[in-house]
Amino acid sequence: MRFTHTLSDGLNILIELKRSAKKNIILRPLSTNSIRLNIPPYVNSKQLQSWLRQNEAILRKTLSRAPTATVSAEQMPEHILYRGAYHKLNIHNLPDIYHAPPNILLPDIPWPQQKTQLRHYLTERAAEILLPRLHYHAENLSLTPAAMALSNAKTFWGVCRSRTGIRLNWRLIGAPDFVIDYICIHELCHLPHPNHSKQFWAMVNHHTPHTHNAKQWLKQYGSELFLLDNTNNQAV
Template sequence: MQLTHTLSDGLSICIELKRSARKNIILRPHSADTVRLNVPPYLGGRQLKDWLAGNEPLLRQALSRPPQPAPETMPGHIWYRGERHTLHTHKHAHICHQPPQILLPEALWSRQKSQLCRYLAERAAETLLPRLAQHAQAMRLNPAATALSHAKTFWGVCRSRTGIRLNWRLIGAPDFVADYVCIHELCHLPHPNHGPHFWEMVHRYTPHTRDAKKWLKQHGSELFVLG
């Protein structure tokens, strides 16, 4: 369903509302005047109105950064573990990683993009999941399972029954950012919300919280250049 919400400055925005979220309210950008909101079925109208009023900065941020379509031609560069890597082609049939560049087989961009996404997801599995396991061991926490996700808006998700999933695109971020996301999700095991005890635990295990959030704010959207 769609509804209209008026911001404090009188601007009216459109909200595409869906009621299928399990417990958390999920906000996704859509366009310059529309956001998508997925809320739990039990959330009442008054609670929704209060949430919208109390989270106006998040709404404005979503409106200012609508999702960008993946390019139809090869982009000039991508991020890999916090470093910009230029993309080029070569005569071989495999991807060749020669920092600070990645060489792709000659083909249509759609095929190259598919190969590159698969390559990066494999590197993410080799890098991010062991990193998550190391943090879990150090924090003496045991998620039910760990896996990668293809989410378009979340860096990670933690559920008590299904465990923790990390966005494979985090392979583009610096290690300290990946560490922050791992610790953030692990802290949701004892603290399912974002209350003071949750943030105290996050800051206890990572001194880079502020820098990591800043990096994701500045460059996070660039990690979705491949879609």
């Protein structure tokens, strides 16, 4: 049996469920967004959903141990998502990356170096676009995080902590604005509501009409935002 489970930040993971005679719940990572879960036969659906909600940290830790998929060092993807639209990757004779929608032009160097430059380029654009957007929503909601920064996390889109502030995954630069706005507001609402109570979701839904659509977009396209991670090269 397979089903999708949504983590607190809206990240969807695939659960492959199996029943076993063992008394303990056993988790194994299948990929960076899927887990195999072996559960005792007496655990019913309601108990399982409760366990998943209460053990999100264990789910994230399991995902972090997943082996990274590899592709050929010479394999450049045909396109990537940027600001919610597909951009075709092409080559030009200049030393720097040039953005000419719907194209992103890369220097004529081997793909591993191109990929490193592209990750740097997208991270810079994320700092220019995501963080001001987060600051804008913070002012609108009259909320002040301890800090605002980007994250290179593999298992969440955003995180909010009282001491360290809010961090947004730089890969969200590939998402459309309504998804970015949802993640910003979601994390900001954790300042007055650190849990996922009814009050928290009421506040989120009050400030963005796009909660459902944003979750659906991330469910459908979220894995594509990690396209540049699918090599053996060192992460930025």
